[in-house]
Amino acid sequence: MTEVGRRAPFQILAVVAVLVAFATLWEGYKAMGDATGGTWPGTDRELPVATDDLTLPHVHEILGTMVDPVQRGGDETLAVFLVKSAWFTFKEAAWGFAIGSVFGLGLAIVMLRSSFLDRGLLPWINISQTIPLIALAPIVVTWGRTTFLSDVQAVSLIAAYLTFFPVAVNGLAGLKSPPDESLELMDSYAAPWSATLWKLRFPAARPYLFPAFKLAATLSVVGAIVGEISSGVRGGLGRVILDFAGRYSTGPERLYAAVIASALLGLFVFGLTVIAERIALRGQLLEDVG
Amino acid sequence: MTGDAAVRVRSVEKTFNLGKVGEVAAIRSVDLDVAPGEFVSLIGPSGCGKSTLLRLIADLIEPSSGTIEVFGKPAAQARLDQDYGMAFQRSGLFDWRKIAANIELPLELMGWTKEKRRQRSAEMLRLVKLDEFADHYPQQLSGGMQQRVAIARALSFKPQLLLMDEPFGALDEMTREHMQSELISIKTELDTTVVFVTHSIAEAAFMSDRVVVLSPRPGEIHEIIDVDLGTRVPDTREDPEFFKKATEIRESLRSVKAAE
Numbered sequence: 001m002t003e004v005g006r007r008a009p010f011q012i013l014a015v016v017a018v019l020v021a022f023a024t025l026w027e028g029y030k031a032m033g034d035a036t037g038g039t040w041p042g043t044d045r046e047l048p049v050a051t052d053d054l055t056l057p058h059v060h061e062i063l064g065t066m067v068d069p070v071q072r073g074g075d076e077t078l079a080v081f082l083v084k085s086a087w088f089t090f091k092e093a094a095w096g097f098a099i100g101s102v103f104g105l106g107l108a109i110v111m112l113r114s115s116f117l118d119r120g121l122l123p124w125i126n127i128s129q130t131i132p133l134i135a136l137a138p139i140v141v142t143w144g145r146t147t148f149l150s151d152v153q154a155v156s157l158i159a160a161y162l163t164f165f166p167v168a169v170n171g172l173a174g175l176k177s178p179p180d181e182s183l184e185l186m187d188s189y190a191a192p193w194s195a196t197l198w199k200l201r202f203p204a205a206r207p208y209l210f211p212a213f214k215l216a217a218t219l220s221v222v223g224a225i226v227g228e229i230s231s232g233v234r235g236g237l238g239r240v241i242l243d244f245a246g247r248y249s250t251g252p253e254r255l256y257a258a259v260i261a262s263a264l265l266g267l268f269v270f271g272l273t274v275i276a277e278r279i280a281l282r283g284q285l286l287e288d289v290g
Numbered sequence: 291m292t293g294d295a296a297v298r299v300r301s302v303e304k305t306f307n308l309g310k311v312g313e314v315a316a317i318r319s320v321d322l323d324v325a326p327g328e329f330v331s332l333i334g335p336s337g338c339g340k341s342t343l344l345r346l347i348a349d350l351i352e353p354s355s356g357t358i359e360v361f362g363k364p365a366a367q368a369r370l371d372q373d374y375g376m377a378f379q380r381s382g383l384f385d386w387r388k389i390a391a392n393i394e395l396p397l398e399l400m401g402w403t404k405e406k407r408r409q410r411s412a413e414m415l416r417l418v419k420l421d422e423f424a425d426h427y428p429q430q431l432s433g434g435m436q437q438r439v440a441i442a443r444a445l446s447f448k449p450q451l452l453l454m455d456e457p458f459g460a461l462d463e464m465t466r467e468h469m470q471s472e473l474i475s476i477k478t479e480l481d482t483t484v485v486f487v488t489h490s491i492a493e494a495a496f497m498s499d500r501v502v503v504l505s506p507r508p509g510e511i512h513e514i515i516d517v518d519l520g521t522r523v524p525d526t527r528e529d530p531e532f533f534k535k536a537t538e539i540r541e542s543l544r545s546v547k548a549a550e
Contacts, residue, residue: 185378
């Protein structure tokens with residue numbers, strides 16, 4: 001078994017311990033506020049966050065609401081509903097990730113090929129990420145409606161908009177990473193540009209690409225949720241968050257449950273990229289004993 | 291054409307354009323012939339352009355003026371025809387490829403079948419005495435072993451000319467001497483012509499038929515020293531003739547610096 005394999009149970013234990021500690025802190029803070037009437041013990045300074053059940057619902061209430069039916073008298077529990085919504089959002093995010101990654105890699109190759117485009121495009125790529133997604137999303141959806149794009153596809157496009165950036169930037173750095181001697185070696189074989197790209201530059205770029213993919217995967221979920229919220233697409237976590245936020249006063253624990261579902265979805269896609277990395281770099285990372 | 295020189299360099303100059311700094315002459319009026327089967331070393335102070343000269347022969351860079359022929363054809367054509375193999379100071383092995391796959395890289399680019407590639411890489415691994423490491427990754431091998439793989443890769447398609455840029459520069463003294471003997475025996479077995487850049491006087495004296503001493507930038511040929519020490523064996527390093535040659539090279543290098 002590998003080093004990583006041996007460490008896995010320990011890691012799971014550590015993650016669970018942090019979760020338990022967080023829940024304990026949460027409940028402890030609540031209990032302290034209830035006991036003192038909302039101030040720091042022994043003072044009359046107010047606590048930064050109120051401890052009533054509307055602001056901070058109990059952990060057991062948040063967990064409990066997961067098994068409650070979504071609609072009064074309905075069969076479907078909130079947990080099942082959230083999983084279905086997360087799956088809907090996951091599909092949008094996955095398309096966004098795929099489109100953004102392909103586009104980002106394409107940009108990296110174009111910029112590698114032409115130093116003119118490298119210099120010309122890079123500032124625009126940077127500026128692209130300073131535009132607030134909230135402003136951009138409705139524009140993309142509106143444009144989509146005038147063409148062949150459905151709203152769901154428009155949401156994927158919004159996710160792709162966040163995804164392409166780290167892939168393009170890290171991808172370019174990775175494609176440029178081989179040392180001169182390796183490039184000269186390929187030249188000495190009179191290797192065409194494409195052969196150097198596939199046999200040298202791409203493999204050398206993998207250690208640069210995977211951190212970008214990890215970032216891009218979580219960003220694609222953020223992009224999909226924000227895209228859903230600003231376009232009003234139904235079926236995903238974005239819409240659920242919007243609905244539950246609107247009805248916060250009658251069921252705050254439901255919004256917390258939706259937030260947890262979003263976080264778990266982010267964790268899930270992150271995990272997928274970690275697995276993909278293990279597969280793509282197998283043999284190398286594990287056997288690199290120096 | 292028989293009787294052709296393996297490498298023929300005629301009135302070659304190379305100036306680099308460094309933008310704001312202006313132009314820097316790296317190589318000036320170099321004429322050099324290397325006979326087939328000969329082992330020629332290029333030695334000189336740092337920055338004398340010995341690596342530049344090697345890269346010109348390899349057609350990795352183009353001369354500003356003059357001509358270079360390899361086996362009677364222009365250097366550019368020789369590169370396209372894969373007439374030479376090349377090895378660098380850093381082994382430059384691709385760490386995502388197993389050892390056998392590294393050796394097969396040039397064969398892959400030439401479109402050899404998988405079966406032929408396997409056969410040849412096995413043969414080359416026997417030649418450099420690394421048979422049992424075919425399925426290892428480069429980072430699992432020592433520096434000396436990696437350099438042997440790089441030599442096997444350079445020779446995998448059996449080129450008649452081997453161009454080497456300080457291939458043993460990063461190795462410790464013991465490994466280095468061992469590698470020198472290995473290279474000589476491989477060269478003898480395959481009857482390869484070698485042009486070898488080094489900054490080690492002992493290495494140049496031990497390995498070469500001729501040592502080309504270059505002057506500092508812009509590099510010109512200061513002196514060509516013939517070395518005839520017969521068949522090289524490890525004891526050659528203790529032969530008084532060897533010391534005499536090393537001294538001759540050292541003094542030539544000193545007079546180059548003094549003339550500056």
